[in-house]
Amino acid sequence: MTQTETTPAAERGAAVIDVQNLHKYFGDNEVLKGIDFHIARGEVVCVIGPSGSGKSTLLRCVNLLEEPTSGTILVDGEEITDPDADVDGLRARIGMVFQQFNLFPHMTALRNLTVAQEKVLKRGKAESLEIARTNLEKVGLSDKADAYPAHLSGGQQQRVAIARALSMSPDMMLFDEPTSALDPELVGDVLAVMKDLAAEGMTMMVVTHEMSFAREVADKVVFMDGGVIVEEGLPADVLGDPQHERTKEFLARVL
């Protein structure tokens, strides 16, 4: 393992996600301008910031949906930015939930949960089904197992999407604005499922606009603006007593 000398390993603790000096360009546009960021095992980190601040791009870099232009990302100590890294194996261990749910519309809810277990993890049919049913129950949708996504509400679709990610038995979960596409009255159900997950000790990185969720559930809040991390710390500090002018402005607008 080629660890670069930036921060002493001891200080980083048991970081399961460790981002070092990450830069990302889209064409000439620098979206991430040298991000250092880490998440310890079992930690819930909420990333907040105005749109265009680069928070979703940062999240998408962690499982390489976006290819970083430069910098190093370590997941569980494994350098995933290394060209030889097993990206597919890595992605199977990192659950991801999208803003637009992205359930597979040609498959029932249950099949959405089993297909990757069978095709990627090579689990048997019976085992996959059992895990799928357990996770559907966990998100409160056992009765929708045979429904197609088109017949589910947005909130139900997002809960199925969370259950789909959980069915891969991931080490950590990434949430990319999971409630932004939902009708206001459906947001609560999804947040409740996420709170349960956090309480179970799941490592979570959540890009969100839900400040109350961040305040209540996060171990750490990261405020991003203009491609850099402006401020990070305990939710009470960042949200309650922001030190930077830009953080104050942003919070004044959203709270």
Place this chain on the structure above:
Amino acid sequence: MTDAAVVPKKRMSPRKRAALVRYIQYAILVLLVVVLALIADWGEIRRAFLDIDIASQLFPDVILIALKNTIVYTACGFVFGLALGLVLALMRLSSVGPYRWISTGIIELFRGLPALVVFLVLGLGLPIAFGVNLGNIPTVTLALGLVGGAYMAETIRAGIQAVPKGQYEAARTLGMTHTRAMVTIVIPQAFRIILPPLTNELILLTKDSSLIYVIGLSLDEYELTAFGRENMNAFANLTPMVTIALCYLLITVPLSIVVRRMEAKSGKAR
């Protein structure tokens, strides 16, 4: 009286006007049918097109040989064309430059050539140039497959591109490889989208299969059009053509019904 002159002339409401226009259209249609029926020479039509005696002599060969061969030729061409079209479509979407260039070249070539020319080159050109005689089924499979595949490639490509990018991303984040994501997630959805244009292509190929006559056929290799033409000449009558026309509809109409059922079924999963 002066009052009445001031009141503007009452105009018809848009809905009433639309109804009136529709009645006029119906009336013109009925009139046309009646006029055509009156000026047509029914006796002559019956003699030239609908001679039951001649029609009955066409059976059972028209079904057992001609209809069967048309279906076999079309199915061979369509299956090969679909496979080729899928490969060409994936090549066109590839990030590898040479793949894109090769598939674009093949698509442009065979979409631009008349099917008749492809049949002639494969059926008559190859034996002259290389001394290879492919035989009927391979020739029709290749010729219809190349022409149909070139068209279907563009349809399939459009279908794949119509599947939202998030579907592919979701599949990849679950750990699927590129190939697995395409096969399990993207391509099945693409085919639902392009079911109607693919049906069109199959129906076009059904009719294009008649072009095989240019390579010369023995009697038991006749498909519908060749069979109809042969008998039209033999009987000096158009009844065989009417018979084979009905046989073509016997293929295409049930096909349309099946596809409509499939569409309705996949519509439920949307």
